[in-house]
Each structure stands twice: as C-alpha cells, then as structure tokens.
Amino acid sequence: MRRIWAIAGVEFNINSPKQLGEVLFDKLGLPVIRRTKTGRSTDEDVLTKLAASHELPAEVLAWRSLAKLKNTYLDVLPTLVNPETGRVHTSFNQTVTATGRLSSSDPNLQNIPVRTELGRRIRESFTAAPGKILVSADYSQIELRIMAHLSGDAELCDSFRRGEDIHARTAALMFGGEAAAVTGEQRRAAKAINFGIIYGMGAYGLSQQLSIDQKQAKEFIERYFERYPGVRVWLDRTIEEARRAGYVETLLGRRRYLPEIASTNRSVAQFAERMAINTPVQGTAADMIKQAMLAIDRELEKEKGTDSFSPRKNRSVPFSQPLMVLQIHDELLFEVPEGEADRLVAMVREKMEGVMRLSVPVKVDVGRGANWAEAH
C-alpha cells in the first residue's frame, strides 16, 4: 500500500475503481482502454495492458489479488466453521441457474481458489478427518465430449474415441503437422478456440483472448469449421430450432426459454443465440453429474446397509462410510476412510462414466490426498 501510494504520489483508496481511475488516467495520463457503464474500466485486462507503460498498474494487480484472497477467503472461512461438526457447510441451490447447474452460497464453496500458488495454499486448508482422505473425481473435457455427441461431428467424435489430446489434435488440424509436434503456443490457441466454440464466440472475442488481430481470429474460426464441419451444422441448426420453438433443450429435456432470440435488436438477439449454443452443452453436463450423484448416493446407501463399505449399521454419525462432500460442476469431492478409497474410486468412476451413454467415451480423472489441493 505504501509502495502504491509512493508511486502514485498521493494517498488514495486502492479498492475504489473511481479513485484508481483518477490516479491512472487523470494524474498519470495513462490511456483509457475501455469504458464501463459508469466510467473508465480498471479491470485486470486493462491494467495488464497499462503495465507496459507504467509501474503502477502491476503493483495494483498484485494488491488486488492479495486483497481478494484475504478478504473473501482467509478472513471469512475460519469464522464459518460449525462448532458442532467442525466443518464449513454451504448451501447448494437447485433453482438458481438458467442451465441446470447447481450454485453454492453462504459460503460459495464452488469458487475456492486453485489457479495460483497462493490460492492452492488456501485450498490446502480443506482437509480430511484423521484416518480419512479426500478423493476428487472430475469429468475430463466433458463439455467438448457433449458437443461431440450432440453434433455428431465425425472428426471430433473420432478424436475422442482414439483417446487423443483434443486441444493438440485441434491444433494439428488447424496449423498442420502431427499432434505430437504442435507447439505450446499452438495448443493454447486451439484450446481457446475449442472453449470459444462452446460459448458461441465471435472473431472479436477470440482476438482479445489470444491477443491477435480480428482478421486472423476470423481465419482461425473459419479454419476450425472447415476441420469440424459437423460442429458448424449443429450450431446453425440449434440456433434455427431455438428461433422456431422459442427454447432449447438439454439431452435430458431440460428447457431454457429464449424469447429474446426473436428480438429486432441485433445484439440482444445475438446474446440469446450464444445462450442457445451454450445451454445444451453446459446443461447436459449438469444433467449428467446430477444423475451420477444420485447413482452414487444410492450405491453408498446400499453399501451402508449391507456393510460392504461400513461394518456397522444405523450410526447417527457415520464414521467409516464415504461421504460425498462437494459438487463443483464437473467434479465430485468425497471424504473416505483410507482403507476404502480403492473401492470408492472404482464405484465412482463406473457411475460417473456410465450414467449417460454418449457416442464418445466419458472419462473421469481421479486424485486423492490429505487435503483438497493434493486430491485435485
């Protein structure tokens, strides 16, 4: 804080985008990259660009990331430990999202940090009880597999059936050569495109994501559709059907109504078109993991009764029985007695991979450890 104030030459509230804007844009004369509804944006993307011309933006970014972790997680989570159970309990909301996902609140345990080293140290504080371990089981590239299934694109389906690294394969198809020979840079670009397709991105969005010009981004997208023509057909048909019916559906028939797709305001209609593309993919993944959770719960209940997992019945506080403790969209987290982990992993794998049959394999990655960071 003192360093930031010294560089700025003025004491101000770093947490106020308004005051920060006055320092960056008025006092220091740095360029305004983007506007918000109410003023000049100072978000991460903007500060990263400004960091090329002044030392202050990088300091503010560092401050922000530390403040976020401290204020949202470090200072709060310890106060939320229930004295009866010794655990932090969240609420899972079943009727909040538009796609069929769960959401988590009070506290949100679906956004615990993981992407930075310091973030992972916060995640380490979620631990298993003595004698138990945490098992994390997450669907591998589930949304791309679902898009392969929904679109039936031959190339995409074959790639998954051959068990290939899908981002490397996409890079090879787009930039030439063998999948084994793609550079890190090419794979990164292919990954951004694979994700972008699921979100209904345009050339502008991709150009921003990859720091390339819009013309080149447009060429990338066209090239993608040349290689995966079935995907383009599916996207077009899905939007067309949404316009006709006024809604889209997941594989299990969950509907999202999109009346705005008929809007004469083009940006409003295009927003609805992106929802029409993303919802069947994200929503089908939500259908799948919910079905898996039910199948796993039934199995755990059954094992509890027949003592395959637990030798004792009717314990009010189950000790030796595996517990499903969290769902994070494509991941399930279990707390399990050490000696029963192998059996649990085999059962969870089978249920998660087999609960909905797709035309491509469904793959689940499993990790285990004394804490959530280790298991993940």
Added chain:
DNA sequence: CCCTTCACG
C-alpha cells in the same frame, strides 16, 4: 441497492 471486480467451472 447497483456497480465493478474477480474467485471458480
């Protein structure tokens, strides 16, 4: 209470 920002999938 809304806005901006940023944590996650």
Added chain:
DNA sequence: ACGTACGTGAAGGGT
C-alpha cells in the same frame, strides 16, 4: 456504427 465468449457468488465502493 455498435458491441462483442457461457454460467455463477462475494466483497468493497458509492449512492
């Protein structure tokens, strides 16, 4: 010319 990748929840600022 315009706005521009999906879905969430929480914190702090400012009104």
